[in-house]
Amino acid sequence: MNKDEINDPLKILVLLEPSKIVLLDEIIEGYSHLGIVTTISGKKGVAMVQVTADTKGEVLKILENMPCEIKIISFQEAEKILDA
Template sequence: MNFPEVQKNLNVDSIYANTDLVIKARIDRSEIQMLCKLVEGLGHLGIVTTTNKELGEVMIQTTKDCWVELKKLIEKMPIEIEFI
């Protein structure tokens, strides 16, 4: 494929460097699956990954634009969550 010279010089990493956001949180380990399902059902505002099941630690991957709305919704969920 032939791309214009301008596109060849774009640094994709720098374009998206300020958009990704990773939030670490701690919840009761019995609630991890519920958090995953609730966040998944919000129209892909974020993705939850378990980082330490024994301690109930999760990582929420989102964007800076989506985080404000996602945080408000998570705080209204029937889950006690501690952002760390």
């Protein structure tokens, strides 16, 4: 994981149940491609949603209302999870 790339404000890191990553991808892509979901660690449930300045607010609302538990995490939190 490239620190400069992930620390971008248009990249939202999230932590969720690994089995729910596909659901996250389907929901984000289903909303007229508001973002691109990339799995960082399928085993640990870390994913990244790449957004644009225009779609970030809407994506954050969607993440807050997901039908599963999801946590927005910082780059530092992601590093700790991935290194554990």
